[in-house]
Amino acid sequence: MIESQSRTRFRIIVVMVSLIMGGNLLFNLFSFSSINQADLWNLRRLPSNELIDLYKASSAPLRTEWIYPVIEDFYDGSTLYIPADMMDSLDLSVELLRTRGRLVEVIPLESGMELSERDIEYLLSMDNDVISTKNGKVYHFIEMVDEAAGSVLLIEHEIQFFFIPADFLPDLEGGL
């Protein structure tokens, strides 16, 4: 008799616990999409498996040391021409550009190239990848059309920095 009562109580409690969990499950399923729309960090498919798309999705302001893997991604095996003063102002290191950025060579230039307004318009109209840094600087990575060309120039325009493959240079009207 006692065991039968105990069994009944046990069954009731198991049913109750199952109902509570069932309710929790339904709540989870119905609330899932609304929680997923809450703010920046949501479950959504990234456009590619590249780091730059993860950077953008993270909305984390870029730190200088994070730029090297992106340079590797875009310009692995290339030669980078960079105005010498820019190395300091951007806190870039020749050694790290070579090791982590996988550049063949980093050649400092005495002076940088001036870009005209039309050049900027032209460069911005291109399908380039953009990331911004903690201190407001914006980097534009323009993809190489001819990877064999193997040279990239870093050009500054106000707070914007353009990595421009050498094969694009003839299209620009500014000069060194």
Place this chain on the structure above:
Amino acid sequence: MSQVLFLMGLYGFGVYFSLLFTRQLAVLLIGISGFLWGALFWVLGGMTLLMLQLPYTSTSMAILFIILVIGISLLHFKNKTWQISRREMIYLITMALVFLVVLILASQYNLSIASTDSIIYIVTGRRIPYEGFSQSVMVELADRGGFLPLLQSASVFLGDDYIFAAQPAFGLSLAGIYFYLTQRILGHLLNDKRLALSLSILSGLVLFSTYFVVFQTFYIHTNIICAVYLFLSVCGFWLASVEEKDSWVIVGMISLLGFSLARLESPVFALPFLVLLISWGKIPYRILLVSILPYLTYLIIWYLYLSRGVGDVDLTLDQPRTLAVIGVLAACIILVLFSKVNWIKRWVLPHLPMIMLGVLVLVVAIMFIQKPEHMYTSMKVILKNVLESGRWGITWVVFSFLVFISLFWPGSLREAYFFYGISSFLLLLLAISYFRVPYRVGWGDSANRMLTHILPILILYGLINLPQGISGWGIHEKSMTTKV
């Protein structure tokens, strides 16, 4: 594709390793947990090579794994553990195929989520093959732990930008291990396999439909990694006592090492469970020595190395805190060594869980007295995140309620192990806020994310308590069930 092959390789290695325990552990568990062992061996291998100042390259790692495979093969031949039945082979192949499909899907539909921390993990990981454990890399590891950067460092060898399929692989492992171990533990307590299976499936569905758990399966961070290793080790220790199989202790300890390496503060959270394991007095002394001592020794070496490599940089883990962690780990070694002494066994060990909890309560109380506003803010934030802002839905509320009412049910027999373990974890979570800025509202808060580590254990505890406490029957006589 190279990433899928790499992760499958880790899975295959992990399965091959854990087949060493095939006589004591079910092949199903071996198939589910393969990736965990493979990933842990990768991390341990890389860490050891770098600490010994040996080259960390794809070639050196390949050589290391070949040596490990030869060593494991010799053990297989010696113990004849390579002999598995056709049925078991089919299980393993099926699970490997499921794992493969999930990896392919994860690489086709990349749902990765990243925050600043995630990017730091990835970038630090990518620096390791080029710089080794340079001082600036060590600073990052001493701030965030070594597991994830070491795993992410493999992306350089693979020619990928980052390892995007690892988090879903850990998520899948957690799901499989949760279903398997929950039904196994409930099976012991309920004497009703079908009911155990039903409760395991239902609670598993609740856990894996909770938004924040799904979110973390794709969020590049340490929490889902910690959750799976901690769950496996805690359940492994419990099963070691019930089933009297030494393999559970070894599996539990290896798993606890994975948990401890994943985050910097993890060893502190692991220690209560370790103390509980030692205090039972049911695990043979020899097994305690061979499983716990290597774990503690490796952690001490790693923390000493971190401390030496970082120097005087101002970090979460500064010199005094490192020494404190090392001191606690060393005290644990002493406890293990002396756990055989009769009077300790008789007078100290049985009361150790209560002493540990009492000390923790006292410490937290002193912290509240010293920094009342700071500690209240942290406590309020934890509660607010659990109830509202942490993206948990109602899961924490429901299971906290279930556990809470079960504690007050008349005649309820409560699993002391889970009670002390969960209570210590929550107290420590509050206590560590004393040493940092108070916790903040929102899903990204570290306490909110660390609640993921304990949630599967809390759900299991809720399930264990209720039917058992109310019915008063079905309790396995060998379990560590004691009145709390």
